[in-house]
Amino acid sequence: MGLERVFADEPAFVPYVAAGDPSYEESLEYVEALERGGADVIELGLPFSEPIAEGSTIQGAVVRSLEAGMTPERYFAFVEDLDVGVPLVCMTYYNLVYQYTHPETGETGPRAFARRAAEAGIEGFVVVDLPAEEAGPLREACDEFGQDLVFIIAPTTRGDRLDRMREHVSGYVYVQARLGVTGARDDVSGQTEASLARVADWDVPKAVGFGIKTGDHAERIVAAGADGVIVGSALVDIVAEGHEEGQPTAEVVQRLESKARELKQGALAGARARAGVDGS
Helix, strand or coil: CHHHHHHCCCCEEEEEEECCCCCHHHHHHHHHHHHHHCCCCEEEECCCCCCCCCCHHHHHHHHHHHHCCCCHHHHHHHHHHCCCCCCEEEEECHHHHHHCECCCCCCECHHHHHHHHHHHCEEEEEECCCCHHHCHHHHHHHHHHCCEEECEECCCCCHHHHHHHHHHCCCCEEEECCCCCCCCCCCCCCCHHHHHHHCCCCCCCEEEECCCCCHHHHHHHHHCCCCEEEECHHHHHHHHHHHHHCCCHHHHHHHHHHHHHHHHHHHHHHHHHHHHHHCC
C-alpha cells in the first residue's frame, strides 16, 4: 500500500526538515522529536547547493547542513541512524539523483540512488525539479524497489503536464497552496480549494503544503478537503532560531515537538469540522 497507508484513518501531518541542520547529531534529535509530536510521514531534505524552489528559511537550512558536511552518502547514513517508526521521504533535486554513484555496485543514476535509498529505509521521493516528462527512469526504479514518487502540483499546473504527473505519482500528491517559493505565512491561501479541486479524482491522498504555520492553518486546510498538511518553514524557523541564539538542543527539541503536536491536532480538528459539515 505504500505511503497511502498513513492517510487511511485520519489526516496526516507531514513535516519537513533538512537532514544535518545545523549538525548531524542535533538533527537526529530534531527529527525524532517530530515523530513524538505526531508526524505521520517525515520529508527529510537532502540538501542541494542550488535550492531554486526554496525561500530564505529553507535556503538557510540547506546552507547550514552543507556547511556541516552533509552529502548523499552521509544522508543515507543519517537515515540509518534515525530511531523513528514513521515512513521517511527524501526531498531533493534531480541533479543529486542523476549524478549519484552507488558505493558498492558502481552503478550511477536514478536506479542506483533508489536502491541505496531503499537500503537505508527511504520509502519515497519528492524531487522538486523533476519534470513529469523525464520521470520515467526514477518511476521505474521506485517500482523496482517498492518506493513512491510524489509530485508537487502548483496552482498553475494544468493540461498535459497534470496528466503526466497523474500517470507517475504514487503515495500522495503534494498540492502547493500558493505560487512562489516555500515559507511560513500568516494566512491560508485562497487558492487551496481550487488546487485541491483539480486533483479531486486522483486515486492518491492529497497533502497541502507551502505557507502552513499554525494549528489553525492546518485545521482550515483539512476542513477544505486536504488529506494531510505538509509543514517545513515553520519548523525550520525553530531550528534556525535555536542555532542562532545558542539555545540548548533539549530546548529546541521541546519546541519542535510542541509545534508538531499543535499542527497535528489542528489537522485532526479540521477532519472533525469537515465531518460535521458532511453530516457524518
